[in-house]
Amino acid sequence: MPRPFSHFIAIDWSGAQGERHKAIAMAIAHADGGPPVLVERRNGWNRSEVLEILRNDLPPDTLVGLDLGIALPFADHGAYFPGWDASPPDxxxxxxxxxxxxxxxxxxxxxxxxxxxxxxxxxxxxxxxxxxxxxxxxxxxxxxxxxxxxxxxxxxxxxxxxxxxxxxxxxxxxxxxxxxLRGHLPVWPIDPLPQTGSVLVEIYTSLAAIAAGRSASRSKIRSHEELDAALIALGSEAVGGSGAIDDHSSDALITAAWLRASHSRSNLWAPSALTPHIAQTEGWTFGVS
Incomplete structure (x- = not known):
């Protein structure tokens, strides 16, 4: 049985230029229940603020999901940059x-x-x-x-x-x-899942939406009504409210609830195709089994 966590944080990330980003959204869900909650910044997040939280200000035993690819393809050609003699090994x-x-x-x-x-x-x-x-x-x-x-x-x-x-x-x-974050926060599966403490995993928010009963083509949620229906489908309390919501916020909220609902599934921590070499070079997306 996978180990328990006390909190679940989902971060919808952005690669846009600039200092602050409305497209970066963070939501947190408590293991004891209740609706997930947005952690907001008035003018949007900057990446340094997110890094500071991940390094120094996480609640104990938090499972963090970061919506991005944690590595580049490697297995198909045996290298990230085949033909370049300085291509890194992991x-x-x-x-x-x-x-x-x-x-x-x-x-x-x-x-x-x-x-x-x-x-x-x-x-x-x-x-x-x-x-x-x-x-x-x-x-x-x-x-x-x-x-x-x-x-x-x-x-x-x-x-x-x-x-x-x-x-x-x-x-x-x-x-x-x-x-x-090296030395501050383990990144699974590149680092082994620790028995205690916090850990970061790669997420793909569409997986959370699919688990809530939506299709990949309808994964983006832009109203509070649709958001609450998806949260209830995941076994979470609704956040309430009505009208429009940006899809970055809804992605983070749904995925925080999904991490809480799915983290105890043993097969998600031990996918059959995840070899030690793939773990070290390509990493993995939590939820892909």
Whole structure:
């Protein structure tokens, strides 16, 4: 039986430029029940504030879900950047590489990484700039992303930086934060699940919406009425209210409730396709089994 947690935090992340982001949303749910609650900042979150909470201000024994890819594809070619002799061997080394190259980028942006003279060859960027090592089509996928699709989701390659639904930018900025969290907060499955204390996992908010009875094409919730129906479907109390709500807030609220409802499922901590090598290089999305 997986270990218990006292709190469940879901963070809807953003890779947008700038200091503060209305697209970053954080919600917390208590293990004892009640509706999930938004943790708000008047002018939006900046990434440094999120990092400070994750490093120094989490409630004890918190399960944190961060909505981004915690690594790049590796298993398909045996490397993140095949053909480049400086390609890092595992996820923590990848995080350090991104953070080091982007040291001059403010607000944990990752522009210097995707514009790097060697690394840009692997990304699809704006303006029709597709590197010769991107791979064509939809791009490269991690093992967990292939299985996300089998569960009804519509994943995008982290090497794709183009389009409204792309997650590459948010993943790269998030990896800079993960590098700063080394030694402060374990990241499962790259780090083993600790017997006590807090831990961070990768989440995909569409999985929470699907668990609440919605389809991937209807995963975005923009009204309090739809939000409360989804929360009740997950066994949570409703937040109440009426009218519009932004989908970043609803994603965080639903996913915090879903983490609370699903964290005790043993199969979610031991997916059959998750090998030790994949755990160290690609990581995994919690909820993909």
């Amino acid at each position: 996820a923590p080394a990848l995080w350090a590489l991104i953070d080091n190259i982007c040291e001059g980028d403010d607000h944990y942006a990752a522009s210097a990484f995707v514009d790097h003279h060697q690394l840009s060859r692997y990304f699809r960027r704006h303006g029709g700039r597709e590197g010769e090592r991107f791979g064509g089509g939809r791009g490269r996928f991690r093992v967990t992303e292939t299985l996300q699709a089998a569960q009804g989701c519509k994943p995008y390659s982290n090497f794709n930086l183009v389009g409204a639904a792309q997650v590459g930018k948010s993943s790269l900025t998030g990896m800079r934060l993960l590098n700063r």
